[in-house]
Amino acid sequence: MRISPTWLREFVALDVDNVRLAEDLTHAGIAVEGFIGEGDAVLFEMEITTNRVDAMNHYGVARECSAIYNLELQPIIPKLPKLIQPESFPIEILDPALCARYTARAIRDVRIEKAPRYIAERLLIEAHHGINNVADSTNYALMEMGHPTHAFDLDLLEGGKIVVRPAVHGEKLKTLDGIERQLHPGDLVIAxxxxxxxxxxxxxxxxxxxTPNTRNILIESAWFDPATVRRTARRHSMxxxxxxxxxxxxxxxxxxLACDRVTELVLETAGGKLAGYNDAVARKVSHEPIQLERSELRRILGQEIPEPDVTRILRRLGFELTETRASSNGAPEEGVRLAxxxxxxxxxxEIxxxxxxxxxxxxVIEEVARVYGFNNFANTLPSFSGGVVELPHALPESKTRTRLLALGYDEAVSPTFISTDDAQRFSSSEAVALENPLSEEAPLLRNSLVPGMLNLLAWNFNREATDVRLFEMGNVFSMSxxxxxQRKLACFAATGSVGEKGVQLPSRSTDFFDLKGDAEAILNTFEKQSLQFTTPASGYFHPGRSATVVLNGETVGELGQLHPDLAAERKFKQEVWIAQLDLDRLFxxxxxxxRYQRLSRYPSVERDFSLLLDNHVSYERLRTAIEGLRIPELESIEPQELFRGAGVPEGKYSLLLHxxxxxxxxxxxxxxxxxxxxQVIAAVQGLGGSLRG
Structure with missing residues (x-):
């Protein structure tokens, strides 16, 4: 939404420049995100929160300026000629719950032509290009005071009346965008x-x-039930x-007021004469008065706000105040202040x-605080009783995050919502469906962190960032x-080159062992009786470059290369290595x-074994078999060299073990x-291996 400071100054006599005005509005919660243009033609790019529909127009923002600077707000008072011979134009509201009020004015003998320059130029603030003087008058009034209006060709309304009612099954309506719409009984229509x-x-x-042939018009201004309008708009994708x-x-x-303002503009730009008027009120829409206690104002805001500031702010914003004090018997008394x-x-x-x-x-307290200015509140520590209680997993979570950062990963945050396809593809658990999703494309709570991580990588790839290392720690959800x-997971991904680059440091692409090493570095933070990397892993991993992580006999995660088919589907042009750990199990x-362990004073003895093993025998099985001998003096087992090729039988490999x-x-x-x-050779032979001759 865009606001013209020049237009604001027609309602409030501002004596601050546009930069200061933008800052003060932003501090008061009416956010100015940026400037468009220069000089008198400058526009504010606004970000108005959805609850502040009253500020989605120039007069509403001017009201905020009036409160911020304590200036008079010029009222909008349409000047209309006296209606001498009013025509009867009945309005029927069949359901007051759906339409609380409907105001209409008839104007005869108008001339349909282009709107004058001052209206056309102001419509360009919101990139509205002129239609005709009547339609442009309704748009002008909308930008000015924020209430939608509409103009009908009066001669094309059959039966000489307006009926506000729900649609009837089977009815159709061709709307102004040229689309014929099949109406639903839940739609509210003007008929x-x-x-x-x-x-x-x-x-x-x-x-x-x-149209250019229109001579008589009917201007409508109404109040419709928000939920009904929302459902109808969503039903018709409008x-x-x-x-x-x-x-x-x-x-x-x-x-x-909106109807009169449009009428004034139409009479000014299209001529004509007033013919009829009807203000049909089905019910009043209002809030009950709110009791504002000064003690509560002080308790919430933490300091005393001067009474003149409270009344000035609220009255400038349009609230009506009646001062109340407790009588001698404790009952409240309203009216003139006694002292x-x-x-x-x-x-x-009164709201x-x-x-x-x-x-x-x-x-109401928030209204006082935001206009008074949060910068005017003293910096004080909140009162607190009790001790600080550390969450059970705070320390292991902190150590895991610190280790990932030390390994060169940057922390990222992805949305909690995912698509149905991603939920089925990246997790076997049943996803939780949202009753009212923000987007039809992401109607489920995530049951895996992998889809969000892949979207983050895609975002970086699209901006030509190819060396990326990211991690996320967050909750996932599933139905049981x-x-x-709810479970807490960690997901980290690496792609592109690894390590530093330089003249003497040729680049090397990230591979399985880089990712596995990072996972081991994280798991080394915890008590580890055993750590195994087994196969297979989930189907979204490359079948030959992935593993399941088993710590102390329990599965705590998976890691590996993203399956090439998924990478191609997402248009990734480089290998992506990704891991996901179950933090609830890990923590x-x-x-x-x-632990301190003194270095031995006695010399070590080293032995190398050149082994010949079947391809199906993994190093993990070999190491486990040797450790199973429980030789107390065995300090370390390290693979030194792996070889397949000439001199090694088909289906076997040679391993030099130190x-x-x-x-x-x-x-x-x-x-x-x-x-x-x-004993070591016997353990190798138990696996079907032998010493290489």
């Missing part, structure tokens, strides 16, 4: 005596639109300036019709019977405590080491 002529609060109908405001709650009290120098104990606050978002005392289960393992024996109590004898070596 004449015969047919629907508009979708209430959304868009007018094609058959009654203003979003208009009118529906944007009606969906959020328009101003019930502005229907007559002029003593502030009242409370206020009875203006354009502020339907203000419903409770805390809302009728309950929603159940105690953190590893550093073992170190050492005692902390004595020097080892040759016969002891030879005996241990024979």
């Amino acid at each position: 004449d005596a015969v047919k629907p002529v508009a979708l209430a609060g959304i868009m007018g109908g094609w058959d009654t639109m203003i 979003h208009t300036d009118a529906s944007h405001r009606f969906e959020r709650g328009a101003d019930w009290g502005a229907t007559t 002029l120098l003593q502030p009242p104990d409370a206020y009875t606050v 203006p019709s354009w502020r339907m978002d203000v419903e409770r005392e805390i809302d 019977s009728e309950r929603v289960e 159940a393992v105690p953190l590893r405590e550093p 073992l170190v024996f050492q005692s902390s109590e004595r020097t080892l004898r040759d016969d002891e080491v030879s005996g241990w070596s024979r």
Whole structure:
């Protein structure tokens, strides 16, 4: 949304420059995101929160300026000629719950032509190009005061009346965008005596639109139920300036003013004469008065706000205040203050019709605080009783995050919502469906962190960032019977080159062992009796370059290369390595405590074994078999060289294994080491292997 500071100054005599004005509006919660243009033609690019429909127009923002700078707000007072011979134009509202008020004015003998320059130029603020002087007048009034209006060709309304009613099954309506729509019984329509002529609060109908042949018009201004407009707009996949405001709650009290303002502009730009007027009120839309206690104002804001500032702010914003004080018997008394120098104990606050978002005392306190200025509050520490309680997993989570950062990964955050396809593809658990999703493309709570991580990588690839290392720690959700289960996972991914680059440091692509090493570095933070990398892993991994991570006999995660088919589907042009760890299971393992171990004074004995093994025998099985011998003096087992090719039989591989024996109590004898070596060879033979000749 865009706002013209020049237009604002027509309502409020501002004596600050545009930069200061933008800063002050932003501090008060009416955010100015940026500037467009220069000089008198400068525009503010605004970000108005959805609850502040009253500020989605120039007059509403001018009201905010009036409160911020304590300046008079010039009222909008349309000047209309006296209606001498009013015509009867009946309005029927069949369901007051759906339409609380409908105001209409008839004008005869208008001239349909281009709007004058001053209207056309202001419509360009929101990139609206002129249609004709009548339609442009309704758009001008919308930008000025924020209440949607519409103009019908009066001669095309059959039966001489307006009926506001739900649509009838089977009815159709061709709207102003040229689309014929099949109406639903839940749609609210504006109809004449015969047919629907508009979708209430959304868009007018094609058959009654203003054309160069139009001579008599009917201007409407109404209040429609927000939920009904929202459902109808969503049902027909429509979003208009009118529906944007009606969906959020328009101003019930502005229907007559908006209708009169458009009428004034039409008479000024298209001529004609007033012919008829009807203001049909089905019910009043308002909030009950709110009691604002000064003690509560002080408790919430943490300091005393001067009474003149409280009344000035609220009255400038349009609230009506009645001061209240406690009588001698404790009952509240309203009216004139008994002691002029003593502030009242409370206020009875009447809510203006354009502020339907203000419903409770805390809302009124927020209004005072934001206009008073959060920068004017003293910096104080909040009162606190009790001790700081550390969450059970705070320490292991902190250590895991620190380790990932030390490994060169950057933390990222992805959306909690994912698509149905991703939920089925990246997890076997049943996803949780949202009752009212923000997007039809992502209607489920995530049951895996992998889809979000892949989207983050794609975002980087699209910006020519090829060396990427990211991690995320977050919750995932799944259905279990009728309950929603929540688990905490960590996902990290690496792609592109690894390590530093330089003249003497040629680049090397990230591979499986880089990712596996990072996973081991994380798991080394915890008490580790055993750590295994087994196969297979989930189907979204490359079948030959992936593994399941098993710590102390329990599966805690998976890692590997993203399956090439998925990479191609997402148009990834480089290998992506990704891992996901179950932090709930991992954090159940105690953190590893550093232990001091004195270095042995006695020499170590090293032995190399050149082994011949079947391809199906993994190094993990070999290491486990040797460790199973439980030789106390066996210090380390390290693979030195792996070879397949000439001299090695088909279906086998050669492995050079380096073992170190050492005692902390004595020097080892040759016969002891030879005996241990024979045990190692026997363990290898138990796996179907042998010493290589």
